[in-house]
Amino acid sequence: xxxxxxxxxxxxxxxxxxxxxxxxxxxxxxxxxxxxxxxxxxxxxxxxxxxxxxxxxxxxxxxxxxxxxxxxxxxxxxxxxxxxxxxxxxxxxxxxxxxxxxxxxxxxxxxxxxxxxxxxxxxxxxxxxxxxxxxxxxxxxxxxxxxxxxxxxxxxxxxxxxxxxxxxxxxxxxxxxxxxxxxxxxxxxxxxxxxxxxxxxxxxxxxxxxxxxxxxxxxxxxxxxxxxxxxxxxxxxxxxxxxxxxxxxxxxxxxxxxxxxxxxxxxxxxxx
Numbered sequence: 001x002x003x004x005x006x007x008x009x010x011x012x013x014x015x016x017x018x019x020x021x022x023x024x025x026x027x028x029x030x031x032x033x034x035x036x037x038x039x040x041x042x043x044x045x046x047x048x049x050x051x052x053x054x055x056x057x058x059x060x061x062x063x064x065x066x067x068x069x070x071x072x073x074x075x076x077x078x079x080x081x082x083x084x085x086x087x088x089x090x091x092x093x094x095x096x097x098x099x100x101x102x103x104x105x106x107x108x109x110x111x112x113x114x115x116x117x118x119x120x121x122x123x124x125x126x127x128x129x130x131x132x133x134x135x136x137x138x139x140x141x142x143x144x145x146x147x148x149x150x151x152x153x154x155x156x157x158x159x160x161x162x163x164x165x166x167x168x169x170x171x172x173x174x175x176x177x178x179x180x181x182x183x184x185x186x187x188x189x190x191x192x193x194x195x196x197x198x199x200x201x202x203x204x205x206x207x208x209x210x211x212x213x214x215x216x217x218x219x220x221x222x223x224x225x226x227x228x229x230x231x232x233x234x235x236x237x238x239x240x241x242x243x244x245x246x247x248x249x250x251x252x253x254x255x256x257x258x259x260x261x262x263x264x265x266x267x268x269x270x271x272x
Contacts, residue, residue: 016040017037017048017050017086017093017095018084018086018093018095019039019040019041020037020038020039020040020046020048020095021037021038021039021040022035022036022037022048023035023036023037023038024036026047027047031051031052031055031056031060032049032050032051032052033049033050034047034048034049034050035047035048035050036048036098037095045098045100046083046095046096046097046098047095047096047097047098047099048093048094048095048096049093049094049096050091050092050093051064051091051092051093051094052090052091053089053090053091053092054090063162063163064092064162066164066165066166067161067162067164068082068085068094069166070138070161070164070165070166071161073136073138074132074133074136074138076128076129076132076133077155078125078126078128078129078132078155078156078157078158079129079132079133079157079158079159080096080097080099080149080157080158080159080160081096081097082094082095082096082097083095083096083097097151097157098151099149099150099151099157099159100150100151101149101150101151101152101153102149102150103145103146103147103148103149103150104122104145104146104148104149104150104156104186104190105144105145105146105148105189107150108145108189108190108193112193113190113191113192113193114190114191116191116221119187119190119191119224121154122148122156122190123183123186123187123190125155125156126143126148126156126158126183126186127183129157129158130143130158130179130180130183133164133179134176134179137166137167137168138164138165138166138167139164139165139166139167139176139178139179140158140161140163140164140179141163141164141165141178141179142160142162142163142164143158143178143179143182143183143186144182144185144186145186145189145190146160147159147160148186180231181231181232183231184196184228184229184230184231184232185197185232187224187227187228187231188214188216188228188232191220191224191228192216192217192220196214196216196228196232197209197213197214212232212233214232216228216229
């Protein structure tokens with residue numbers, strides 16, 4: 001942490017944080033706000049997450065520390081990058097990759113389900129990111145459409161590592177099941193524009209999830225239906241094996257080199 005008064009002034013003078021010129025607010029949370037910023041030299045856009053340290057309780061501080069540690073250890077074209085952390089006695093600044101295309105939930109809620117081709121491209125990138133995290137012993141634990149961001153129309157970034165967890169022993173990585181199951185919910189939402197489970201109370205919703213009580217529209221392709229059912233299975237071991245191999249008996253994503261704009265991962269699904 002920086003305690004030198006002159007350096008602190010340099011960090012936060014006017015509308016500048018370090019080398020970044022801070023612009024308007026683009027988001028907010030319970031303990032933070034997010035502003036767009038531009039690097040003074042390179043002119044690259046970034047997002048700066050600004051937190052008032054006085055408002056952070058011990059649990060939030062611990063989660064934030066874990067989030068930073070996990071983000072610093074990951075580098076993948078479909079994971080939102082943490083560029084640097086700036087700290088003063090009163091504030092913490094996370095300088096993040098800027099994803100200006102909005103989030104997946106907003107895009108589908110306003111425009112409806114994705115096309116078949118776009119669904120394949122988006123889900124393949126999510127799969128690639130999650131597989132990479134699991135290979136590096138990190139579980140996201142908050143996979144949802146709101147945390148899938150667009151940088152361009154064809155490139156997405158998985159974001160928000162506040163609930164992420166590192167597992168020290170690969171043999172103890174049972175919690176990877178929650179990411180795989182969440183990917184099933186995500187794929188259902190991507191191809192239908194709705195969520196698989198519905199109820200008017202939390203208790204009923206929980207029961208619906210435990211029973212696997214959902215209905216896939218008949219117009220969803222058979223290979224995609226099998227992929228969704230595979231992810232939403234309650235058999236944690238089977239789904240862990242599925243993610244570990246990155247394949248499926250009925251739909252195998254084949255990753256090909258990125259096409260402009262870089263670095264999106266483009267994909268073609270080999271369907272039966």
